Amino acid sequence: MTLYRKIATQLRDEIMSQYSAGDLLPAESSLAERFEVNRHTVRRAIDELVQDGLVQRYQGLGCKIVQTPIDYVLHDRAAFSHNLNQIGLGLETEILSCQVIELPQTLAAQLDKRAGLPVCELKTRRLIEREPVCLIRHYLFDLPKGALDAYQGGSLHQYLRDNHDLELRRGSTRLRARMPTLEERSLLEISRGVPVMEVHTRNRCRRTGVLREYSIARSRSDLFEYSVEP
Structure with a gap:
């Protein structure tokens, strides 16, 4: 499994267990530091979560957890x-x-x-x-x-x-x-x-x-x- 998909999988599990609708994910820079990768890798991981409908990007705000449909x-x-x-x-x-x-x-x-x-x-x-x-x-x-x-x-x-x-x-x-x-x-x-x-x-x-x-x-x-x- 590629690195960005491993990060996406871990974030997906955390969203399900630790976050509520409307919560913000940590900033890309914080996630890059945490996972010891560059921001491009983090961005690709978050792209996976956006495609899954778990988070949504807001310009100037960050990535927000989407509520249950x-x-x-x-x-x-x-x-x-x-x-x-x-x-x-x-x-x-x-x-x-x-x-x-x-x-x-x-x-x-x-x-x-x-x-x-x-x-x-x-x-x-x-x-x-x-x-x-x-x-x-x-x-x-x-x-x-x-x-x-x-x-x-x-x-x-x-x-x-x-x-x-x-x-x-x-x-x-x-x-x-x-x-x-x-x-x-x-x-x-x-x-x-x-x-x-x-x-x-x-x-x-x-x-x-x-x-x-x-x-x-x-x-x-x-x-x-x-x-x-x-």
Whole structure:
């Protein structure tokens, strides 16, 4: 086994037994001195840990231990905030923008809607312990004018139930992994090379079955594991 892989193996064992999520590894210079190797060898060892998803590099800060992936279940109850609160994770919501737009032609064709149809577009960023974890773009259909004026964060679906008597259920869901855009990297504060998981969901009115929301969520792949329930 090469030297840098021996170091990576030892650090991997120490991370599992001695570190918690959010802890910082010692600086590369300290590790190089400890293992009596040059910094290049230490850097290659840490590269192995990054590839394994155990640590993440932050410019100017160092290497931070990644938390255990969140097991997020995709099921009939579609609310992102509700689902995370159910497993004990407090969630903050930042509203990035909220406006009425004309439904883009490509999306209209996909959803069997009329292109140019007025639709409410809401963009949010979700954070856990002040760390950004997910970006969501909501397209909401057939809402009255000003329906989201009082929405200031938290569960959007709870807000719709309480204020507009609209209860949604998850319909079809499509997932894919891809590399983030520069804007997504900035908003999610992720380093180069970390993919995002993109989840497209059609949410329907529970009573009528009519499509009322189409959402596109882009979450950090190093923080979420998705499981699907019928």
